[in-house]
Amino acid sequence: xxxxxxxLLQGFATALxxxxxxxxxxxxxxxxxxxxxxGIGPVSxxxxxxxxxxxxxxxxxxxxxxxxxxxxxxxxxxxxxVVNIPGEASSVPTAMDGYEMAKQxxxxxxxxxxxxxxxxxxxxxxxxxxxxxPMLAEFAVVFGPPEYFALMFMGLSLVISLSGRALLKGVIxxx
Numbered sequence: 001x002x003x004x005x006x007x008l009l010q011g012f013a014t015a016l017x018x019x020x021x022x023x024x025x026x027x028x029x030x031x032x033x034x035x036x037x038x039g040i041g042p043v044s045x046x047x048x049x050x051x052x053x054x055x056x057x058x059x060x061x062x063x064x065x066x067x068x069x070x071x072x073x074x075x076x077x078x079x080x081x082v083v084n085i086p087g088e089a090s091s092v093p094t095a096m097d098g099y100e101m102a103k104q105x106x107x108x109x110x111x112x113x114x115x116x117x118x119x120x121x122x123x124x125x126x127x128x129x130x131x132x133x134p135m136l137a138e139f140a141v142v143f144g145p146p147e148y149f150a151l152m153f154m155g156l157s158l159v160i161s162l163s164g165r166a167l168l169k170g171v172i173x174x175x
Contacts, residue, residue, distance in 0.1 A: 008130065014059060023060045027067025034068065035075020035087045042072035042088070070122055077114040082107060 014020065034045030046065050053061035076088030081098030094114060101110040156174060163170025 015063065019057075020060050020063050023056065023064040024067045027064040028071040031068035031071020031073075032075035032078070033071075035072035036078050038079060038085050038087050042069040045069075045072050070118075074115065074118045077118070078111065081110045081114060 015024075030049060031042065031045060034040055034042070034048075040048075046068050049068060050065075053064060056064065073088060073090060076086055076091035077094040077098065078087065080086040080091040080095035081102050084095050084099040086092045086095045098110040098114065101107065159170050159174050160167065163173075
């Protein structure tokens with residue numbers, strides 16, 4: 001199973017059509033609005049907006065849902081910076097540093113840093129996934145029952161060893 005740039009170019013040609021770019025923009029906007037609302041995460045936002053995707057072609061619907069997810073992950077940082085209430089759980093570290101910048105009158109630069117870093121991290125992770133997905137898929141195919149058992153055993157052992165004196169709490173948390 002080799003890596004073929006033909007499929008990658010075909011994917012770019014599909015994703016960069018006007019219709020798909022439009023739905024990506026709409027999804028990012030809606031996702032940012034969802035992310036600003038504390039308690040409504042990206043998964044809830046996608047679930048609530050799922051009926052909107054039934055009228056779209058499958059590719060556009062998937063692109064829109066991915067854009068809602070990415071927009072919601074970014075939108076959570078807006079409330080974290082401005083009012084110190086993270087919109088998402090992943091925005092808690094942003095609230096610590098971003099709100100301090102906002103109190104010093106630097107809310108604009110904090111929001112810009114958040115937007116730029118979100119874009120760069122998202123872009124780099126998608127590029128990395130694009131190139132490493134074939135290798136990860138080959139690795140996942142050879143994962144059999146012995147490997148699953150070893151992975152579960154290691155996880156259970158880690159929970160028990162990290163429980164310390166609260167062994168009962170650790171065992172209960174595994175259930």
